[in-house]
Amino acid sequence: MELVDRMLRGDRVALARLMSRVENGSPDVPEIMRLINPNLGRAYRLGVTGPPGAGKSTLTDRLTTVLRQRGQTVGIVAIDPSSPFSGGALLGDRIRMQQHYLDRGVFIRSMGTRGSQGGLASATRDVVKLLDAYGKDWVIVETVGVGQTELDVVGAADTSAVVLVPESGDTIQTMKAGLMEIADVFIVNKADRDGAEQMAAELEVMVRLAPKRTGWETPVIKAQAEHNVGITEIMLAIEQHRTMLEDSAELDRHRQQWRRHELMEIIAARIKDRLLESSRNDAILGPYVERVMAGEIDPYSAARQILGNKDLVHSIVVGDEGGLRVTDQPLRV
Amino acid sequence: MELVDRMLRGDRVALARLMSRVENGSPDVPEIMRLINPNLGRAYRLGVTGPPGAGKSTLTDRLTTVLRQRGQTVGIVAIDPSSPFSGGALLGDRIRMQQHYLDRGVFIRSMGTRGSQGGLASATRDVVKLLDAYGKDWVIVETVGVGQTELDVVGAADTSAVVLVPESGDTIQTMKAGLMEIADVFIVNKADRDGAEQMAAELEVMVRLAPKRTGWETPVIKAQAEHNVGITEIMLAIEQHRTMLEDSAELDRHRQQWRRHELMEIIAARIKDRLLESSRNDAILGPYVERVMAGEIDPYSAARQILGNKDLVHSIVVGDEGGLRVTDQPLRV
Numbered sequence: 001m002e003l004v005d006r007m008l009r010g011d012r013v014a015l016a017r018l019m020s021r022v023e024n025g026s027p028d029v030p031e032i033m034r035l036i037n038p039n040l041g042r043a044y045r046l047g048v049t050g051p052p053g054a055g056k057s058t059l060t061d062r063l064t065t066v067l068r069q070r071g072q073t074v075g076i077v078a079i080d081p082s083s084p085f086s087g088g089a090l091l092g093d094r095i096r097m098q099q100h101y102l103d104r105g106v107f108i109r110s111m112g113t114r115g116s117q118g119g120l121a122s123a124t125r126d127v128v129k130l131l132d133a134y135g136k137d138w139v140i141v142e143t144v145g146v147g148q149t150e151l152d153v154v155g156a157a158d159t160s161a162v163v164l165v166p167e168s169g170d171t172i173q174t175m176k177a178g179l180m181e182i183a184d185v186f187i188v189n190k191a192d193r194d195g196a197e198q199m200a201a202e203l204e205v206m207v208r209l210a211p212k213r214t215g216w217e218t219p220v221i222k223a224q225a226e227h228n229v230g231i232t233e234i235m236l237a238i239e240q241h242r243t244m245l246e247d248s249a250e251l252d253r254h255r256q257q258w259r260r261h262e263l264m265e266i267i268a269a270r271i272k273d274r275l276l277e278s279s280r281n282d283a284i285l286g287p288y289v290e291r292v293m294a295g296e297i298d299p300y301s302a303a304r305q306i307l308g309n310k311d312l313v314h315s316i317v318v319g320d321e322g323g324l325r326v327t328d329q330p331l332r333v
Numbered sequence: 334m335e336l337v338d339r340m341l342r343g344d345r346v347a348l349a350r351l352m353s354r355v356e357n358g359s360p361d362v363p364e365i366m367r368l369i370n371p372n373l374g375r376a377y378r379l380g381v382t383g384p385p386g387a388g389k390s391t392l393t394d395r396l397t398t399v400l401r402q403r404g405q406t407v408g409i410v411a412i413d414p415s416s417p418f419s420g421g422a423l424l425g426d427r428i429r430m431q432q433h434y435l436d437r438g439v440f441i442r443s444m445g446t447r448g449s450q451g452g453l454a455s456a457t458r459d460v461v462k463l464l465d466a467y468g469k470d471w472v473i474v475e476t477v478g479v480g481q482t483e484l485d486v487v488g489a490a491d492t493s494a495v496v497l498v499p500e501s502g503d504t505i506q507t508m509k510a511g512l513m514e515i516a517d518v519f520i521v522n523k524a525d526r527d528g529a530e531q532m533a534a535e536l537e538v539m540v541r542l543a544p545k546r547t548g549w550e551t552p553v554i555k556a557q558a559e560h561n562v563g564i565t566e567i568m569l570a571i572e573q574h575r576t577m578l579e580d581s582a583e584l585d586r587h588r589q590q591w592r593r594h595e596l597m598e599i600i601a602a603r604i605k606d607r608l609l610e611s612s613r614n615d616a617i618l619g620p621y622v623e624r625v626m627a628g629e630i631d632p633y634s635a636a637r638q639i640l641g642n643k644d645l646v647h648s649i650v651v652g653d654e655g656g657l658r659v660t661d662q663p664l665r666v
Contacts, residue, residue, distance in 0.1 A: 271605075271608070279593070293592050
């Protein structure tokens with residue numbers, strides 16, 4: 001594909017067009033991903049996650065400046081699953097990063113949901129891959145919150161930084177294992193505010209109580225990203241985590257598991273598409289669907305009956321024509 | 334099941350326990366849902382969605398007061414997929430609703446993600462059903478944002494109110510069809526602030542440009558929920574929408590489609606579980622997974638090859654033992 005060739009030769013416009021194809025769910029997506037597959041794995045993937053207003057964009061901006069000073073190139077993907085509501089805020093963040101927009105060594109892409117179910121997690125995965133294939137040394141993915149989509153995105157990061165602010169103090173009490181599992185680096189941003197010391201101390205206790213499988217003890221770093229305080233320490237912590245992953249072969253293991261996860265998501269999404277088609281056309285499934293629609297039977301019982309019937313499952317999922325109808329439609333996950 | 338019997342006889346403690354079972358993904362869930370199925374469909378389901386800080390909880394509180402004055406009972410489900418981050422804020426909202434906590438005619442449940450992927454949408458669906466079966470006249474579901482989970486939740490509402498504030502002004506420009514499709518009532522809250530008039534005017538233009546399939550023209554109502562301004566108008570709009578749905582048989586149609594959607598989600602989730610099991614044990618799928626993990630082949634191509642092979646699909650999804658292994662595990666979607 002000519003567009004892919006141009007992108008691989010460093011054409012920014014081609015890169016942006018390929019990203020739009022991914023975002024719009026173009027039928028080309030599987031072919032694009034097939035073509036760039038040999039070029040993947042060079043970029044280091046950093047996730048930056050935290051609540052709205054924690055200063056994620058400012059932090060990303062400062063880390064990008066440090067990386068650029070070292071001559072490294074950076075791709076930035078900003079995701080906001082709560083758009084359209086917060087579209088404005090996100091736009092403001094982008095404007096603050098304007099200095100990097102003028103830098104050819106940085107490529108920034110904002111992604112929001114477009115009101116459609118699904119698609120965002122898989123589109124983000126593929127946009128990150130494009131930046132990797134394009135040759136960026138680092139890809140930074142910025143996400144709000146830890147909903148399902150975000151977790152799927154965070155999972156792709158080699159190192160995940162979780163940014164908190166003293167205001168989220170109460171929240172720590174309610175934080176669950178999920179957040180501890182995600183964080184490779186904790187950042188207490190806006191650390192000049194009341195409660196920063198206490199928050200950092202509490203996080204340190206939590207980290208010690210819940211050590212990671214890899215033995216990595218998540219550092220807790222106080223920062224004021226806006227005033228460039230703590231940025232060096234954060235960068236150092238990220239690099240130490242990277243070194244640990246590389247030296248212990250954990251990086252490869254993590255990336256392999258992630259590729260496996262991706263494969264399963266794609267297959268599951270395709271089977272689900274097939275199921276939805278079947279439920280409309282299939283004379284066999286029809287009666288079950290009708291009884292559920294009429295409220296005569298609950299959906300769990302109906303699912304149990306359908307899935308317990310070998311012929312039925314075969315007919316739904318495998319189909320009569322031999323194998324799923326494999327189209328060139330992108331497999332939106 | 335004794336707990337279900339007690340709940341159906343009006344036992345609040347039994348209701349709360351059943352909700353916990355749903356939230357914790359207890360193996361009882363399918364059985365609970367089977368037992369309450371005949372008791373569903375009485376409650377009217379109102380969705381209240383909007384950005385953080387728009388005043389959703391205050392609005393829910395005021396609408397609840399109106400409904401209670403009319404002698405109607407209310408169940409409230411507050412969902413926050415961005416918890417753990419915003420756990421604190423949510424808690425604050427709950428405290429503001431304390432008056433209703435003391436009212437036996439109101440049942441309030443807050444639900445957050447527990448760091449685990451999936452589960453929230455299906456758990457919310459089932460909690461709403463419990464409140465319906467328990468006999469609440471109204472079930473109000475409060476959500477932030479319009480991510481995937483929230484859309485799945487909003488879909489279950491008979492009437493959806495979207496709450497905005499003048500501050501989200503810029504956002505309207507970036508709002509996509511998704512939000513227009515969701516809203517049956519638009520509320521411009523905190524309407525004493527600058528920009529409220531303009532926002533309301535813009536929303537009215539948008540509504541007229543994109544009429545709903547049902548012919549319903551989404552009203553735009555200015556309110557100050559905190560000062561009880563606009564509450565009567567909002568309640569009236571909700572009731573008009575309800576009357577329209579009931580008179581046109583749209584209510585039945587919508588609920589039927591929703592039950593169908595639920596069935597498909599449950600089946601798809603179960604097949605996905607089976608797929609994940611297969612990928613670990615199945616000697617046939619193994620080589621594909623290994624090549625993807627090694628990065629030798631991209632996941633889209635591998636998915637295509639796997640799904641194009643009839644025997645392979647049969648072996649993965651149907652299994653050799655005849656039908657999917659149907660366990661008593663709840664089918665988390």
